[in-house]
Amino acid sequence: MSNPVTDLIHHPYLPPAGFSAPQPGVFKASTVIFKNVAAMRSRDWKHKSGYTYGLHGTPTTFMLEERIATLEAGRHCILVPSGLAAIANVDMALLKAGDEVLLPDNAYGPGKALAEGELANWGITHQLYDPMDPADLAARISSRTRLVWLEAPGSVTMEFVPLAHLAQVCRQRGVLTALDNTWGAGLAFNGFDLGRGDRQVAGSGADIVVQALTKYPSGGGDVLMGSIVTRDGALHERLKLTHMRMGWGVAANDAEAVLRSLPSIALRYRAHDLAARELAAWLKGRPEIAQLLHPAFEGSPGHAHWDALCGGEDGGLAAGLFSVIFDPRYGAGQVDAFCDALRLFKLGYSWGGPISLVVPYDIPAMRRAWPHKGVLVRFSVGLEAPQDLRADLEQALGKMA
Ligand SMILES: *Cc1c(COP(=O)(O)O)cnc(C)c1O
Secondary structure, eight states, X not given: XXXXXXXXXXXXXXXXXXXXXXXXOOOOOSSOOOSSHHHHHTXXXXXXXXXXXXXXXOHHHHHHHHHHHHHTTOSEEEEESSHHHHHHHHHHHHOOTTOEEEEETTSOHHHHHHIIIIIHHTTOEEEEEOTTOHHHHHHHOOTTEEEEEEESSOTTTOOOOXXXXXXXXXXXXXXXXXXXXXXXXXXXXXXXXXXXXXXXXXTOSOSEEEEETTTTTTOSSOOOOEEEEESOHHHHHHHHXXXXXXXXXXXXXXXXXXXXXXXXXXXXXXXXXXXXXXXXHHHHTSTTEEEEEOTTSTTSTTHHHHHHHHOOTTOOOOTTEEEEEEOTTSOHHHHHHHHHHOSSSEEOSOOSSSSOXXXXXXXXXXXXXXXXXXXXXXXEOOSSOHHHHHHHHHHHHHTTO
C-alpha cells in the first residue's frame, strides 16, 4: 500500500471510456506521459500522430486546429496566442536577413509596426504597396521579395482590394502570399480559392491564410488567439518549426471557448453584417457624414471588388464593421464628443463580440496618401437590437451640434 498522498497523485481509478457529449473535453497539459522509453524516443510532434508535450498539442487544440482548417478550406492549421502572433509566426518562419516583405499600405497596424521594429532590427526590409493598384505591387517585387501580405478589406479604411489580381501578380513572380482573413472569417470568401460561388478558381488565392480567432470565431470579446492555415505540407512544416521554437502554444480553456463558439459563427456573422448594413445605410443619409466606408455599399472604395468576391443574389456577406468620415466642419473635438456621448457603443479595440464598439482614428498618421479632410470613426456592430443602436447614434449625433 502506498501512502494516501501518493494515491492522490497516482490514483488507480479510470473513468469508463466512451464518454460522448456535444462539447469536446478540455485536456490540459504541460507534461504528457509516455508509456515507455521507446515511445518517448520515437515521439513525433509534427504530424498529430500522438502527444509529446502540451505546447505541441492536446486533443483539445488538435480538434480546434482541424475545425479552423475546415473553416478556411485549408489542410493544416497552427494555433497561436493572438492574431498578431500569427502574423509574427509567418514573418519569422519565412524571412531572414537580406530578405524583403511587402505589406499593403492599409494593413493591420501592429503588423506594420513589427516590420518597422523587429524585422528591421534583424536586417529584413519592408515596403508598403498601394493595395488598390496591382501594378504598384508588381513594380515593388524584387529578387529579395520573399513574402507579400494581403488583406481585404483594409484595416479601418475598409477599401476592398483586387485580391485575385494581387495574388496573381505574386504567383507569376513566384513570391509566397499570406492573407489576413480576419474580416472574412472564412465565411465571406474562401482565401485559397477566390471567386464567387461556382466561379471559384482553385488555387487563385493565398498560400497562407491567417485569422485573428479573437474576432468572429471567438465571438465573445474574451479570448485572444490566432490561426495559420495552409494547404501545402512543406510550407506548414516550416511554419510549425518556428512555432515550436518560439513556444507559442495556446491554453486549453481558450481553445475550448473558441470550439464552443464556432458552431454559431455563420449565424453571428450574418447578424453582425445585417445590423451593420442597416446602421451604415442610415448614417450615410445623415448630414454630419461626408463618406461611408463599407465595401458592400456602392460608392465605397473597392465596392466592385467586394461584389465580385463576396456579393451574391442574397446580398453577399460583409462582416459587422464599417467606418464613416465626418463632414470636415466637425473638428476632432466634436467627433470625440460624439464618441463619448454614445452609450451602447463602447470605446474599445478589437471587434467580433456581442458589444458594439467605436474608435476614432487619426488616419493621416496611419496612411501614406489619404484624400479626406474629415475625422474617421470606425464602428464594430455587435449583437444588440439594431433599432437601439440607431437610437444611440442619433442621440450622440445630437450632442455634436
Ligand atoms: C485584430 C486583428 C488582428 C490581431 O488580432 P489579435 O488577436 O488582437 O492580436 C490581426 N489582423 C486583423 C485584420 C485584425 O483585425
